[in-house]
Amino acid sequence: MSSSLSTEEKIKAAAKQVFISKGFSGCTSRELAKASGMNVALVNYYFRSKNKLFQLIFQTVMEEFFESMVSVFSSDLSLKEKLKFLIEREYAFLAKHPEIPRFIINELSRKDTDLIELTHVLPVIYNTGVIEQAIEAQKKGEMRRVDMVGITLLVISNCQYPFLAKPLIKNLHNLSDEQYQQHLELHKGMVSEMIISYLFPPVPKPNKK
Amino acid sequence: MSSSLSTEEKIKAAAKQVFISKGFSGCTSRELAKASGMNVALVNYYFRSKNKLFQLIFQTVMEEFFESMVSVFSSDLSLKEKLKFLIEREYAFLAKHPEIPRFIINELSRKDTDLIELTHVLPVIYNTGVIEQAIEAQKKGEMRRVDMVGITLLVISNCQYPFLAKPLIKNLHNLSDEQYQQHLELHKGMVSEMIISYLFPPVPKPNKK
DNA sequence: TATTGTTTTAAACAATTGTTTAAATTAAGT
DNA sequence: ACTTAATTTAAACAATTGTTTAAAACAATA
Numbered sequence: 493m494s495s496s497l498s499t500e501e502k503i504k505a506a507a508k509q510v511f512i513s514k515g516f517s518g519c520t521s522r523e524l525a526k527a528s529g530m531n532v533a534l535v536n537y538y539f540r541s542k543n544k545l546f547q548l549i550f551q552t553v554m555e556e557f558f559e560s561m562v563s564v565f566s567s568d569l570s571l572k573e574k575l576k577f578l579i580e581r582e583y584a585f586l587a588k589h590p591e592i593p594r595f596i597i598n599e600l601s602r603k604d605t606d607l608i609e610l611t612h613v614l615p616v617i618y619n620t621g622v623i624e625q626a627i628e629a630q631k632k633g634e635m636r637r638v639d640m641v642g643i644t645l646l647v648i649s650n651c652q653y654p655f656l657a658k659p660l661i662k663n664l665h666n667l668s669d670e671q672y673q674q675h676l677e678l679h680k681g682m683v684s685e686m687i688i689s690y691l692f693p694p695v696p697k698p699n700k701k
Numbered sequence: 702m703s704s705s706l707s708t709e710e711k712i713k714a715a716a717k718q719v720f721i722s723k724g725f726s727g728c729t730s731r732e733l734a735k736a737s738g739m740n741v742a743l744v745n746y747y748f749r750s751k752n753k754l755f756q757l758i759f760q761t762v763m764e765e766f767f768e769s770m771v772s773v774f775s776s777d778l779s780l781k782e783k784l785k786f787l788i789e790r791e792y793a794f795l796a797k798h799p800e801i802p803r804f805i806i807n808e809l810s811r812k813d814t815d816l817i818e819l820t821h822v823l824p825v826i827y828n829t830g831v832i833e834q835a836i837e838a839q840k841k842g843e844m845r846r847v848d849m850v851g852i853t854l855l856v857i858s859n860c861q862y863p864f865l866a867k868p869l870i871k872n873l874h875n876l877s878d879e880q881y882q883q884h885l886e887l888h889k890g891m892v893s894e895m896i897i898s899y900l901f902p903p904v905p906k907p908n909k910k
Numbered sequence: 911t912a913t914t915g916t917t918t919t920a921a922a923c924a925a926t927t928g929t930t931t932a933a934a935t936t937a938a939g940t
Numbered sequence: 941a942c943t944t945a946a947t948t949t950a951a952a953c954a955a956t957t958g959t960t961t962a963a964a965a966c967a968a969t970a
Contacts, residue, residue: 515807520957520958521959531918531920532958533919533959533960534919536958591810594807594810597869598724603722609872611875613873641874642884642887644870644874645862645866646891648862648866649859649866650862653854657854657858657861660809663809663820664823665849675854679851679854682855685899686895686896690894708947708948730928739948740949741928742929742931743948749929750928751929752928914967914968918963919963920961920963921962922960922962923960924957926956927956929952929955930953932952934947934950936948937945938944938945939945940941940943
């Protein structure tokens with residue numbers, strides 16, 4: 493099935509899996525090679541070095557990571573609906589790629605790695621007009637005055653952490669995979685309701701001039 | 702100053718730092734030795750192997766990690782006050798040890814490591830009586846019916862994630878350390894208010910028989 | 911078929927890995 | 941002071957690391 497891919501693609505796909513689940517320092521060149529059914533020399537023939545291959549993978553993972561987020565902001569919805577939708581999307585993405593937050597956080601925390609620039613991501617979000625939408629809502633007193641960093645933190649904390657901490661919580665509360673899955677589903681609803689009702693308080697304080 | 706410690710203690714202290722910031726697979730035996738001012742043979746003389754030393758460190762880190770949490774539950778406070786206090790404590794702990802969540806989550810996620818038992822932690826929390834306190838409050842309709850896993854997730858998601866994701870958020874929003882520090886302080890207040898008002902809705906629904 | 915250039919392989923490279931050895935030094939007890 | 945045990949050191953061990961080499965196999969074109 494994967495033999496329809498080129499050697500280069502096969503290596504890239506396998507390396508992505510291995511890097512994501514074990515991290516840069518958690519795997520070897522030979523492991524990357526074997527995972528794609530190739531040998532070490534072949535990996536370096538196409539990608540020059542383990543590090544070059546890693547940088548490439550990391551870049552693509554980051555793009556996938558922000559992709560769905562941005563697409564929600566660009567949609568034609570009210571702010572409250574966007575938030576609800578964003579949380580749904582995040583949970584869906586994380587259900588498919590539960591290891592990615594740990595991967596990103598880890599590799600960005602490495603002090604010995606080449607700096608990775610993410611500054612181009614924020615302008616993309618700004619250009620969707622979601623910021624103006626928020627400022628508008630805040631002026632009207634419909635939305636609590638929380639800045640972009642605060643909102644980002646609120647949303648992704650509650651979405652990503654439950655996936656990040658799965659081994660911790662499972663171990664702590666002695667849960668099976670199925671049980672944890674159920675808790676996740678339950679938690680999604682709670683998180684959505686909690687964040688929405690916090691950012692959009694049910695009784696809006698009148699804010700007229 | 703650290704020369705007052707025994708060789709064994711010096712190695713343990715240095716190894717703790719190195720393991721926490723770089724992870725098990727992110728550092729070498731010689732790095733552990735050098736960090737304590739000793740040599741490789743000395744590390745293995747006292748701790749047999751890199752892996753044995755790691756298991757020891759991990760165990761103590763986990764204990765420190767749960768220590769302050771449990772102490773809050775044992776205190777003589779109302780549930781709402783305990784929650785507020787817990788969040789304060791968590792933020793204070795994480796400000797001192799910002800790398801510990803990443804360390805724990807990472808090492809618990811490793812598939813090639815020896816399983817680590819945490820089941821003894823939960824009984825300790827149960828014995829503080831906080832569970833009965835919660836069930837009581839829920840029966841009276843003062844508290845939303847969320848189980849222990851849900852509460853745990855709510856609290857530590859919002860406490861730990863902002864520290865976990867510091868490199869990500871800093872990079873994303875182009876923030877200095879000082880700016881991020883300010884955001885953290887702000888966020889602590891938000892999180893506290895949000896969780897409390899979610900778990901203890903301002904207008905309690907009457908639940909009499 | 912002969913001649914390209916591209917892809918793949920097996921083997922080797924020096925450097926680094928975790929761990930061990932055996933000798934040297936220090937400390938303690940008699 | 942002598943003996944014994946505990947500590948520390950430098951050096952070595954085999955295995956593994958990332959990377960490179962040079963030859964082989966393959967494909968495309970003439």
